[in-house]
Amino acid sequence: MLIDIALDALGSDKAPEPEIRGAILACRALPVRVHLIGPEAELRDVLDEHLENEDLPIVIHHASERIGMEEKAAHAVRTKRDSSIRVGLRLVREGKAAGFVTAGNTGAAMATAKMVLGALPGVDRPALATPMPSSTGNPCVLLDVGANVDCKAHNLEQFAVMGEMYARTVLKINEPRVGLLSIGEEETKGNDLTREAYPLLKALPIKFIGNVEGRDIFSGLADVIVCDGFVGNVALKTSEGVGRFVRDVLRESLTRTVTAQVGALLSRRAFNDFRQRLDYREYGGAPLLGVRGVCIIGHGSSNDRAIFNGIRVAYEFAKGGTVERIEREFAGHAKRNAVRPDAGQDDKADTASIQ
């Protein structure tokens, strides 16, 4: 049986080309039916061009409006009621699609998902989780990376629960190691927020490894790293900045002399390999965790391979029942705490704030 995935065909910077090609790749490789969301006539033309008589489970759902990358999320969400993002997320809410994928305006996608799908019971704030490349080859999940600034300790606690479940069910990491992003290993290091969050994370039934530092996002020390959305966004964009800087400097150095140019030519395959391992696109976008449904948000510069990976991640979410498992996890916490109303001095009592 095919799993239905809704895909925003107007998301990426070069939409709809990468979306349509990514959908084709996905339908060839995975048991999915892709619902392309966008202006029907236009999409039909481009799709027909690419399909070359191949019969793939791709259907088109009409949406008349596009939310641009530079549009203010709040305004766009309010005024564009027939945007491809909104139409796609409605398919998820109505059960017609098991997940939604977009490479469009991140703010608008998050706001629309919260509005159309709503938060899971017990989740105060959904969080955007980004898989980052690491030395070990396994990605490290960083969350939140921008959905929530000015968090409370119990928000970080909830992020830990959701991030751990994502790492387990989608990234297939057995017993994910969860760290708290801070500025020193000791429990006492950090700011008010991390010092307050530390004991809450420690009390959770997860493999909490304590505080980790910025450099550990890439060291392979942790599988999941939790932080507030401001700090996470700064860390994410800083690492993008370093990555770009390194590429620029290396390119410049390698074209300065003829010898270096020959060297660069001979090591071209190595550079491609290098680039691929640094490429965030291989990980298929960031899931918005904690909403009632699967919503995967990719980078605006997504190519067909990135869109394919976004669809793959949405498919893995649906197959792994990740959302349902997060929901049960929160219900479980609520129940455990309800059964022991006087558990105030108990380790587990800290999780009460998850309700």
Place this chain on the structure above:
Amino acid sequence: MLIDIALDALGSDKAPEPEIRGAILACRALPVRVHLIGPEAELRDVLDEHLENEDLPIVIHHASERIGMEEKAAHAVRTKRDSSIRVGLRLVREGKAAGFVTAGNTGAAMATAKMVLGALPGVDRPALATPMPSSTGNPCVLLDVGANVDCKAHNLEQFAVMGEMYARTVLKINEPRVGLLSIGEEETKGNDLTREAYPLLKALPIKFIGNVEGRDIFSGLADVIVCDGFVGNVALKTSEGVGRFVRDVLRESLTRTVTAQVGALLSRRAFNDFRQRLDYREYGGAPLLGVRGVCIIGHGSSNDRAIFNGIRVAYEFAKGGTVERIEREFAGHAKRNAVRPDAGQDDKADTASIQ
């Protein structure tokens, strides 16, 4: 006339070798007299070995204790009263040295500097400022990177004033562009702290360019970027982590096939150039701004070149009168505001908090 610089000879991971070699490099290149701080007999032996009958203005000041990298700063500062850090900073307080340089325990150096030198009048919290490499070749000063977590808006305002003065007098940047680290360009983007700090920075007599993002640390968009110490430390360590990750992955890719190895060999000079431009050590350590004196804190992994650059930066601080200029700047703010006690509705009034 020579400028006296005190150098912690027990600071770096491989001390005292890099310190002694760095001191020799500095004395050859700059009009400085270096005061090596550490166990006299031991330093004398190592120094004699390296000097080879050369007559350089290097003197030794005895200090019997070393604060290790892993020691808790608060405890070490309290108990080790004859540490090389404390003895060196005392020379600065007594006017026997124009600056102090250490590659030792950052926390201990900051705490000791605050205690021994004290803060400048009007400065609530000294800040650690790190020059970061950028695409344009000019460094970008990031502050605070760890001295202060949980800042208030007026702390960020003071960091902006101090960072701007450092960029102007030591890095010789004319009209430095100052940005506020946030998660979006618009004034309304960010967390409570940045939204509150924005109008304060805007009201300062500096070239404030508004909010900048993590990626702009390396893009060359700003010369000075201001943030609280928690966020700055995460950004700094994240970029160190990416840098290390990139090197590891590149090395691995380049040794995988013989062709790639030959390529790497041919482009060796390009790689060295690349490495050097990424190397934080070239910038000579991070000054602690806002204390009554010059205190430069380098990385524990400093080599002789890094120590040399640390001494060079301390020399530039002393020569440029940076500390005195920061002091005058704060006194000026205080005076401007005192003259207009009712300037509450005025733009400049925001700087009152600098007092």
